Amino acid sequence: xxxxxxxxxxxxxxxxxxxxxxxxxxxxxxxxxxxxxxxxxxxxxxxxxxxxxxxxxxxxxxxxxxxxxx
Amino acid sequence: xxxxxxxxxxxxxxxxxxxxxxxxxxxxxxxxxxxxxxxxxxxxxxxxxxxxxxxxxxxxxxxxxxxxxxxxxxxxxxxxxxxxxxxxxxxxxxxxxxxxxxxxxxxxxxxxxxxxxxxxxxxxxxxxxxxxxxxxxxxxxxxxxxxxxxxxxxxxxxxxxxxxxxxxxxxxxxxxxxxxxxxxxxxxxxxxxxxxxxxxxxxxxxxxxxxxxxxxxxxxxxxxxxxxxxxxxxxxxxxxxxxxxxxxxxxxxxxxxxxxxxxxxxxxxxxxxxxxxxxxx
Numbered sequence: 034x035x036x037x038x039x040x041x042x043x044x045x046x047x048x049x050x051x052x053x054x055x056x057x058x059x060x061x062x063x064x065x066x067x068x069x070x071x072x073x074x075x076x077x078x079x080x081x082x083x084x085x086x087x088x089x090x091x092x093x094x095x096x097x098x099x100x101x102x103x
Numbered sequence: 104x105x106x107x108x109x110x111x112x113x114x115x116x117x118x119x120x121x122x123x124x125x126x127x128x129x130x131x132x133x134x135x136x137x138x139x140x141x142x143x144x145x146x147x148x149x150x151x152x153x154x155x156x157x158x159x160x161x162x163x164x165x166x167x168x169x170x171x172x173x174x175x176x177x178x179x180x181x182x183x184x185x186x187x188x189x190x191x192x193x194x195x196x197x198x199x200x201x202x203x204x205x206x207x208x209x210x211x212x213x214x215x216x217x218x219x220x221x222x223x224x225x226x227x228x229x230x231x232x233x234x235x236x237x238x239x240x241x242x243x244x245x246x247x248x249x250x251x252x253x254x255x256x257x258x259x260x261x262x263x264x265x266x267x268x269x270x271x272x273x274x275x276x277x278x279x280x281x282x283x284x285x286x287x288x289x290x291x292x293x294x295x296x297x298x299x300x301x302x303x304x305x306x307x308x309x310x311x312x313x314x315x316x317x318x319x320x321x322x323x324x325x326x327x328x329x330x331x332x333x334x335x336x337x338x339x340x341x342x343x344x345x346x347x348x349x350x351x352x353x354x355x356x357x358x359x360x361x362x363x364x365x366x367x368x369x370x371x372x373x374x375x376x377x378x379x380x381x382x383x384x
Binding site for chain 1: 122125136158162181
């Protein structure tokens, strides 16, 4: 297994999935795609939550944001 | 690298491309690993992407007891975007299972349909069996009208027999039933849905399916995955009532070399039964 295969196995933590059957290049490209999807989802979610919080009274927005995002 | 070789794998590659937000052609070579691998890979990636945001939704879930259902149902659709509501409802649906049925009963079908594509498949597994069709059907009809067959198929994966029966009774769009059914990964779930279709509706369903080639191929794929007993029963019924345009479409597909051998075989079997029915008549 290449380093990319090992990394993919570590990221997905799915024992039943045999990532060894992927080529190194496939594993590498999948890792890139997963990272991109992850970043996009995080940004989209944060923007959506911010949009939702705009409906709260101004004073509550800060604490509510802190509760959700930590 | 070889290209995708069968219809079922192709549907899994398509679902994976939607999850990753990448062009289907970019990941098409993964099809060489087969439908089961791509399906398992997709679920593992989906789990990973949802798990990354668990901390946020756990916090939202802890706030849930503070707001009664009536208030949540009134406020949420106007202020919470479907993306947030869909993703959060995974944690909420699992953590507050006693409330989900009542809450969904208060939500509009339009809002439920908007949220559905963002649900964690693991939450669907928890929520779907607890719903009855009166809650799900109006939203399901909207999903089908939007041609969101991938999301609709996700719910079918976890449908109980009673839910499958009620859904099939309430959906008249045969084209949508076929396109959704072909995307259901579990053979057992697919069998449940096809079994729920009354015999009297099979002929109309197939006559409608064999008008467009992609719908016809989906129909053949569904038939190829059924148990032999249900498959034979269905082929006998359908053969007796196929109209001429459907027979022509079937003839074209039976000799289409780019089609899976298995699907061509089903098309030929159906054609031979049509001939038999015609000669007997």
